[in-house]
Amino acid sequence: xxxxxxxxxxxxxxxxxxxxxxxxxxxxxxxxxxxxxxxxxxxxxxxxxxxxxxxxxxxxxxxxxxxxxxxxxxxxxxxxxxxxxxxxxxxxxxxxxxxxxxxxxxxxxxxxxxxxxxxxxxxxxxxxxxxxxxxxxxxxxxxxxxxxxxxxxxxxxxxxxxxxxxxxxxxxxxxxxxxxxxxxxxxxxxxxxxxxxxxxxxxxxxxxxxxxxxxxxxxxxxxxxxxxxxxxxxxxxxxxxxxxxxxxxxxxxxxxxxxxxxxxxxxxxxxxxxxxxxxxxxxxxxxxxxxxxxxxxxxxxxxxxxxxxxxxxxxxxxxxxxxxxxxxxxxxxxxxxxxxxxxxxxxxxxxxxxxxxxxxxxxxxxxxxxxxxxxxxxxxxxxxxxxxxxxxxxxxxxxxxxxxxxxxxxxxxxxxxxxxxxxxxxxxxxxxxxxxxxxxxxxxxxxxxxxxxxxxxxxxxxxxxxxxxxxxxxxx
Ligand SMILES: *Cc1c(COP(=O)(O)O)cnc(C)c1O
Numbered sequence: 001x002x003x004x005x006x007x008x009x010x011x012x013x014x015x016x017x018x019x020x021x022x023x024x025x026x027x028x029x030x031x032x033x034x035x036x037x038x039x040x041x042x043x044x045x046x047x048x049x050x051x052x053x054x055x056x057x058x059x060x061x062x063x064x065x066x067x068x069x070x071x072x073x074x075x076x077x078x079x080x081x082x083x084x085x086x087x088x089x090x091x092x093x094x095x096x097x098x099x100x101x102x103x104x105x106x107x108x109x110x111x112x113x114x115x116x117x118x119x120x121x122x123x124x125x126x127x128x129x130x131x132x133x134x135x136x137x138x139x140x141x142x143x144x145x146x147x148x149x150x151x152x153x154x155x156x157x158x159x160x161x162x163x164x165x166x167x168x169x170x171x172x173x174x175x176x177x178x179x180x181x182x183x184x185x186x187x188x189x190x191x192x193x194x195x196x197x198x199x200x201x202x203x204x205x206x207x208x209x210x211x212x213x214x215x216x217x218x219x220x221x222x223x224x225x226x227x228x229x230x231x232x233x234x235x236x237x238x239x240x241x242x243x244x245x246x247x248x249x250x251x252x253x254x255x256x257x258x259x260x261x262x263x264x265x266x267x268x269x270x271x272x273x274x275x276x277x278x279x280x281x282x283x284x285x286x287x288x289x290x291x292x293x294x295x296x297x298x299x300x301x302x303x304x305x306x307x308x309x310x311x312x313x314x315x316x317x318x319x320x321x322x323x324x325x326x327x328x329x330x331x332x333x334x335x336x337x338x339x340x341x342x343x344x345x346x347x348x349x350x351x352x353x354x355x356x357x358x359x360x361x362x363x364x365x366x367x368x369x370x371x372x373x374x375x376x377x378x379x380x381x382x383x384x385x386x387x388x389x390x391x392x393x394x395x396x397x398x399x400x401x402x403x404x405x406x407x408x409x410x411x412x413x414x415x416x417x418x419x420x421x422x423x424x425x426x427x428x429x430x431x432x433x434x435x436x437x438x439x440x441x442x443x444x445x446x447x448x449x450x451x452x453x454x455x456x457x458x459x460x461x462x463x464x465x466x467x468x469x470x471x472x473x474x475x476x
């Protein structure tokens with residue numbers, strides 16, 4: 001298996017090489033040269049596996065340059081009982097007759113980013129050790145990516161983390177989780193701006209090939225293909241668990257729909273790839289908050305990213321994104337995996353601020369199975385309140401956006417899975433507003449908010465950032 005760029009200008013590279021890169025050398029995004037195909041029988045054969053075994057199986061289709069026993073050891077370490085609270089790693093919980101939550105927040109930072117990041121931490125350590133290299137991770141986070149990366153990479157030899165976050169735009173809990181770390185290899189930087197400003201700084205430094213080489217820069221944000229590949233695993237897991245109760249004769253091709261609370265289009269892109277691999281997903285339903293550029297795209301065929309001034313600060317902050325980097329990978333597939341058409345679309349975006357794909361709208365919905373919807377603060381509050389009243393289950397605001405939109409797309413006879421992307425304890429204000437309940441911090445994290453915090457505040461200034469990183473980068 002080799003990986004290529006959406007823009008056609010990168011020599012095909014193996015998995016171990018793209019783990020350290022993310023962005024392709026020509027400014028495009030890295031994608032698999034061909035997507036592996038699994039038959040219904042291949043998928044059925046995965047049913048008896050534990051989560052780490054399933055991860056080994058799915059990832060072995062992509063990480064073909066890593067020996068299988070090494071991959072198995074990495075998956076076992078990433079998805080161990082020490083890291084994930086639930087014994088099955090990803091538990092499924094029905095909230096009514098049709099909707100079931102897929103629990104992706106059992107890891108150390110209580111959000112789904114741990115699912116991919118714990119694997120990536122293992123994989124990076126493995127690859128670096130074999131090549132005598134060091135790596136300085138530069139990333140942008142609106143909350144959960146940063147903490148998941150820091151918890152996956154803290155204390156690792158040969159790796160430092162430089163994590164940019166938007167000043168004043170994360171919850172107290174998210175800040176405490178990241179800024180309280182004391183490991184020497186973790187550097188938190190709070191930028192004056194929103195998430196997209198942070199992401200643009202990361203793109204600018206990563207795009208400066210001399211600076212990047214001199215400082216061994218790499219990324220682990222949601223464009224990292226190592227993460228995208230690790231996220232496919234739980235779509236397979238969710239389908240297998242959702243169909244455990246289906247009669248054996250009816251399982252082959254049994255369709256479920258999946259709703260995904262979305263921001264940077266990373267999570268749902270993994271679902272798209274799982275579907276292309278052959279997993280019977282009927283609809284992939286994209287749930288957006290008030291920052292609904294992607295809902296607009298899937299309803300109209302026009303992708304028109306917004307600037308930071310038009311990006312709202314909402315009560316599901318990890319979805320406050322108006323320029324979804326990963327959409328480039330999906331549009332590559334939509335345009336027949338043709339780098340010339342893709343490059344033309346991005347030239348149109350640069351020239352006009354939008355890409356008009358209205359001609360592809362019917363295929364978006366029928367061939368690719370996408371549906372979408374938007375949820376507002378009032379929807380989030382009402383949905384948290386009523387899931388709690390009906391089932392005694394408290395969901396977080398992002399998952400609530402998912403449940404709200406899922407309800408609008410439920411079809412008779414088709415189970416609807418909603419990916420739970422965070423634990424409610426991370427967002428106590430909205431839970432209080434919705435249910436009147438004051439959620440405490442989970443017991444194993446008691447005292448977190450009182451710990452001293454370590455963060456460097458910085459203007460939205462690439463020159464200052466370069467200087468900061470050059471002075472602190474780890475070198476082999
Ligand atoms: C990151 C995140 C999302 C959005 O996921 P994308 O992969 O960026 O679409 C949704 N909910 C939570 C809690 C997150 O941390």
